[in-house]
Amino acid sequence: MSRVDARSDKSHVHSVFESIAPKYDMMNDIISFRRHKAWRKFTMRKMDVKPGQTALDLCCGTCDWTIDLARASKGARTIGLDFSRNMLDIGQEKVDKLGLGHVIELVQGNAMELPFPDNSFDYVTIGFGLRNVPDINQVLREMKRVVKPGGKVVCLEVSKPSWQPFKWMFNFYFERLLPLMGKLLVKRYEQYRWLPESLVNFPDLQALAEMFRGAGLRNVRAYPLTGGVAALHIGTKGNDGI
Template sequence: MENNAVKSSMKHDESNKPKEQYVHSVFENIAGKYDIMNDILSFRQHKRWRKFTMKKMNMQLGDTAIDLCCGTCDWTISMANTSGESGHIIGLDFSEGMLNVGRQKVKKGGLNKQITLVQGNAMSLPFEDNRFDYATIGFGLRNVPDYVKVLEEMKRVVKPGGMVVCLELSKPTWQPFKGLYFFYFQKLLPLMAKLFAKRYEQYKWLPESLALFPGRKELSEVFRKIGLNHVEAFPLTSGIAALHIGIKENMDV
């Protein structure tokens, strides 16, 4: 079921590029404006969502994590600050432009020893099984060609008892807020992007990327189907976003 939706979106826009190539070009193009546009278009809610997520993760000093689709590294940096000098965080993204912005922020924060940034494919992680305490992905799962494969890779690289965490845009379910939200997301958001960032086509991708992505309950079922336990889903800001958490089975239990 879920893979059919992904496959149906593999071809995108008039250039008929595969989804992966198209999304890569989008993020390369908007990298320099990404942070400020996040603040404007989410009304800074993304910062509150990430703070809530960090609280639910309950990360400890010395913990390790891989942050997929890390972009400009806001979440990567939050985890590094929490895990401290004895921890280590790897940020992975396929966009070198986004990583370049992230590198500047990591250097400015004096976190080069705690954070390693890698250009790579979230569907084929270059890391061994059972390595990390956490595998996270923030606002990137809906952009990959096969989100089930990404979640399976996240599960593979976390240790038994480790946590798979997804913070992503979602779909409000109650009216009239649902109608107002989709009007904003589909009509006003690209126009605001054109006004503030001189980007229109790139930000049209956001509502399109959400259209075929599963809702909160459906994504919870995907977590369970790939074998994650104790799955929890939290709607954020009336369902605009959602946090999903699953635990890899601890073989010692």
């Protein structure tokens, strides 16, 4: 399967995440050297969620960010959406263990066709999932549609370092070593080869910021993280709803 074909094949992406779900959290810790936790903490500080504010977390996976959002909102409506049933099942176990089942609702669904009315949430987030969707612009439009006027659309995602030699080192690690780690640690070479492939055509920091603006979001802010290996983007829906 070519990189272009793999990116456009929704069934392939779905099978990747269904198969890696049991070891997803462990591998995230290993391959990011636990930096994904620091990135999420930084993101939550920038979001500054207030008690009572609602949130929709797209591509929520095993629900770590969904849980952070629910805690920050002090019990306000929080929904996690993902297309992988296996991911959601693991996330539900976490939610139930923490006693947050009355606050967090998990929904199996498509980020490109959100099953929610316009202007429903104070925040709509997507963490490490935007590079896996077939149409980034469509997902951003949907995120803007369901966020309230004045609300924020937030993306935390792997990105592309721009300065050498760090760029070369990152590419070597992400493209060569990461799939081998997947093979050795969880017997999933092909699945972890997909992760670097998904970044090939993904926009860099500034290009994704322009896509946020192109979707009609305002006051777009972009933050490179850990030398640019990840990035945070935040955009605001106009108070006029446009």
